Amino acid sequence: MDYKQAVDKLSHTLSPKRFSHSLGVSRTAAELAARFGENIEKARLAGLLHDCARGIPSNNLLQMAESFDIVMNDVERCQPVLLHAPLGACLAQKEYGVDDPHILRAIALHTTGGRDMSTLDKIIYVADFIEPGRDFPRADKLRSLAxxxxxxGLLACFDQSIHYVIDQNLLIHPATIEGRNYLLLQK
Incomplete structure (x- = not known):
């Protein structure tokens, strides 16, 4: 399936707001890829499909993740919305014909991040935060930094995510902490 076909299919599966967000992430990912020497088309497609499972109701995410043999931790079981990322990678492969493991990994990591992220992984994680439709406090600062x-930019996005999760009194995913710590240890 080419990019245009993926856009058409995705437009029928996501809410208009989520679809607009996905287009924004796709454009932002392409811009970051051009800036940081990553494959633009891979970034564009990963950005488009990063939330392809986001329209699935939370009460179905656990069951679907189990059907795809996704290994879940306690945080994901308590907050199933986090499963939309690894489940999205499965759907990108099954429903959209994506077979590139780099694109699939970037989709799978776009919500929590993780240790030793590739440039494409970082681009999709950051693009999800800074696409033009995002208007939270500090969004412009994150855009400029990234x-x-x-x-x-990735470190600032990790920090923003952790602060948000704490403010919402939610569980912090261990992959986010591991990704942040790994990034700091590499500096």
């Missing part, structure tokens, strides 16, 4: 230095 366009200058991808790792600094």
């Amino acid at each position: 366009l200058q230095d991808l790792d600094a």
Whole structure:
């Protein structure tokens, strides 16, 4: 399936707001890829499909994840919305014909991040935060930072995510902590 076909199919499976967000992430990912020497088409497609499982109701996510043999931890069982990322990678492969493991990994990591992220993984994680439709406090600062230095932008996005999760009194996914710590240890 080519990009245009994926856009058409996705437009019928996501809400208009989520679809607009996905288009914004796709454009932002392509811009970051061009800036940081990553394959633009891979970034564009991963950005488009990153939330392809986001329209699945939370009460179905656990069951679907089990049907795809996705290994879940306690945080994901308590907060099934986090499963939309690894489940999205499965759906990108099954429903959209994506067979590139780099694209699938970037989709799978876009919500929690993780240890030793590739440039594409970082781009999709960051693009999800900074696409033009995002208007949370500090969004403009994150955009500016990410366009200058991808790792600094990623670190700031990890921090933003952790602060948000704490403010919402939710569980922090261990992959987010591991990704943040790994990034800091590499500096």
